Amino acid sequence: xxxxxxxxxxxxxxxxxxxxLDGVMAAHGDLLQRHExxxxxxxxRHGPRPGKxxxxxxxxxxxxxxxLGFVGKxxxxxxxxxxxxxxxxxxxxxxxxxxxxxxxxxxxxxxxYAGDVMNFDMATELLELEGVEARTVLTTDDIASAPRDQRxxxxxxxxxxxxxxxxxxxxxxxxSLDEVERLARHANARTFTLGVxxxxxxxxxxxxxxFDIAAGEMEIGMGIHGEPGMRREALxxxxxxxxxxxxxxxxxxxxxKGDRVAVLVNSLGATPLMELYIMNRRVAQRLAEAGLxxxxxxxxxxxxxxEMAGASITLMHLDDELQRLLDHPCECAMYQLRRPGDxxxx
Amino acid sequence: MxxxxxxxxxxxxxxxxxxxxxxxxxxxxxxxxxxxxGIAMADGFAAASRAIDVLPGEASLADxxxxxxxxxxxxxxxxxxxxxxxxxxxxxxxxxxxAEMPLxxxxxxxxxxxxxxxxxxxxxxxxxxxxxxxxPAAAAAEQGMASGLTLPEIMAxxxxxxxxxxxxxxxxxxxxxxxxxxxxxxxxHIDPGAASAAMVLNVIADDWGQRVKA
Numbered sequence: 289x290x291x292x293x294x295x296x297x298x299x300x301x302x303x304x305x306x307x308x309l310d311g312v313m314a315a316h317g318d319l320l321q322r323h324e325x326x327x328x329x330x331x332x333r334h335g336p337r338p339g340k341x342x343x344x345x346x347x348x349x350x351x352x353x354x355x356l357g358f359v360g361k362x363x364x365x366x367x368x369x370x371x372x373x374x375x376x377x378x379x380x381x382x383x384x385x386x387x388x389x390x391x392x393x394x395x396x397x398x399x400x401y402a403g404d405v406m407n408f409d410m411a412t413e414l415l416e417l418e419g420v421e422a423r424t425v426l427t428t429d430d431i432a433s434a435p436r437d438q439r440x441x442x443x444x445x446x447x448x449x450x451x452x453x454x455x456x457x458x459x460x461x462x463x464s465l466d467e468v469e470r471l472a473r474h475a476n477a478r479t480f481t482l483g484v485x486x487x488x489x490x491x492x493x494x495x496x497x498x499f500d501i502a503a504g505e506m507e508i509g510m511g512i513h514g515e516p517g518m519r520r521e522a523l524x525x526x527x528x529x530x531x532x533x534x535x536x537x538x539x540x541x542x543x544x545k546g547d548r549v550a551v552l553v554n555s556l557g558a559t560p561l562m563e564l565y566i567m568n569r570r571v572a573q574r575l576a577e578a579g580l581x582x583x584x585x586x587x588x589x590x591x592x593x594x595e596m597a598g599a600s601i602t603l604m605h606l607d608d609e610l611q612r613l614l615d616h617p618c619e620c621a622m623y624q625l626r627r628p629g630d631x632x633x634x
Numbered sequence: 635m636x637x638x639x640x641x642x643x644x645x646x647x648x649x650x651x652x653x654x655x656x657x658x659x660x661x662x663x664x665x666x667x668x669x670x671x672g673i674a675m676a677d678g679f680a681a682a683s684r685a686i687d688v689l690p691g692e693a694s695l696a697d698x699x700x701x702x703x704x705x706x707x708x709x710x711x712x713x714x715x716x717x718x719x720x721x722x723x724x725x726x727x728x729x730x731x732x733a734e735m736p737l738x739x740x741x742x743x744x745x746x747x748x749x750x751x752x753x754x755x756x757x758x759x760x761x762x763x764x765x766x767x768x769x770p771a772a773a774a775a776e777q778g779m780a781s782g783l784t785l786p787e788i789m790a791x792x793x794x795x796x797x798x799x800x801x802x803x804x805x806x807x808x809x810x811x812x813x814x815x816x817x818x819x820x821x822x823h824i825d826p827g828a829a830s831a832a833m834v835l836n837v838i839a840d841d842w843g844q845r846v847k848a
Contacts (some may be wrong), residue, residue: 347712348712369713370711371670371672371673371677371710371711372670373668374670374711374712374753375707375711375712375715376708376711377707377710377711379707379708379717392682402755402810403714403715405710405711405713405717405752406713406715406716406717406755407715407716488836491660491669491670491673493673494657494660494669494673496660496664496669498664498668499664499669509809511668513668514664514668515667515668516666517818612768
């Protein structure tokens with residue numbers, strides 16, 4: 289909250305979320321629709337159907353393409369969208385769930401933050417009154433946010449992408465609510481993220497940097513809302529930063545030689561693809577040295593923190609179940625995956 | 635008597651006061667959190683006040699407080715949404731479907747709000763949250779009523795308890811809410827939720843304390 293006001297291409301900070309959603313609908317109306325009664329409930333046009341578990345994800349805005357970009361056939365059925373960095377209230381979550389309910393239950397998935405838990409719990413209570421069973425799986429992949437023996441206290445960050453993907457595929461394969469929930473928990477337990485921040489972001493309503501970071505410094509473990517991380521350190525070359533992150537993640541993951549992983553090198557917003565690929569070069573070297581097999585790599589801004597500079601690395605420790613789910617096709621506005629070997633007919 | 639006019643006025647005052655403190659609360663939150671608390675509180679009370687102002691004239695105290703709860707929650711979400719919405723719904727229950735209530739019962743609304751916040755947030759005193767303000771304020775209200783103090787005296791004690799409670803969070807380490815991840819780094823900083831809770835209680839206590847003198 290210090291220094292000059294930041295420069296943004298917005299009209300009115302208070303209208304930023306709704307104007308963004310207008311633009312998303314203009315671009316992706318073939319895949320997404322806004323709930324007629326709840327404009328912040330974003331519903332997949334294809335995907336929700338009778339007998340299928342409804343997967344509803346959600347959280348604050350400012351992390352795009354998380355959450356709304358992962359709504360679509362094969363992934364989430366709907367997203368409830370909040371103000372910038374703030375949990376949505378219960379109503380859009382309830383409306384999203386009812387709009388996509390196929391009689392097989394609802395699974396809410398979101399990052400583990402106190403506000404989201406309270407709002408989605410209220411949504412669950414409201415759905416109960418309608419006779420709709422909703423369960424919850426929280427994502428807790430950020431290894432910086434609590435010690436290993438307190439996994440349930442950790443935050444959910446970029447690992448959301450893989451965890452939601454696995455659960456969405458399980459639901460699309462018409463698995464039961466029990467099974468989708470089990471696989472969602474399994475996916476979360478095997479997903480690990482650690483990030484570094486190099487420069488702050490600013491909320492559209494205040495346009496003030498939300499933390500200070502000195503030139504030549506970085507913060508290890510910074511949260512995706514600018515929550516302070518584990519420690520400040522001098523900024524070092526990319527390989528050294530990746531090594532520090534990979535050391536921490538590999539120690540937690542406990543994989544054996546020959547195990548498979550999925551990799552996500554994610555920008556927090558301002559860090560360009562060039563830097564992400566430079567990081568991924570070292571990630572691949574480290575995984576090869578550890579004797580691990582990279583099954584799939586995603587590189588890009590997939591779970592951002594407005595214009596924050598910095599990046600995170602996520603590894604999902606795959607097994608046959610998770611690999612099948614990650615490989616399942618999906619068609620979302622901001623993430624598409626076709627079946628291997630499918631003709632490029634578009 | 636505490637009338638629906640009084641409730642509408644105190645919510646307008648809350649919207650003004652918290653709105654003016656928006657950037658300061660964001661600054662406090664930026665130190666140990668994600669810098670959005672001022673926005674949530676300002677938007678929440680603005681929406682709560684608007685929701686009351688559009689109610690028909692025959693609305694009861696409970697109607698007003700329930701409308702404020704819904705307005706706050708739907709505008710905000712976040713953590714403060716469920717916490718203040720639950721607080722206001724408990725206050726609505728305590729106020730009941732009446733157009734006015736005796737001023738001597740007004741402190742019970744603060745007790746009800748504190749219970750709502752505790753039950754929704756599942757936080758205890760000492761965890762560096764708004765509970766460190768609401769719980770001592772509610773205790774001051776209950777003790778004041780039990781010892782037969784006048785309303786201005788009770789309101790003065792609520793104000794003092796709230797202010798002391800907010801300050802006390804500086805020496806606490808957060809274990810709930812987003813700043814819990816900070817651990818010892820939260821020491822020395824006032825909790826923004828506690829700071830805004832003290833502002834809310836100060837507005838209410840000032841208004842109701844003066845209401846009786848007038």
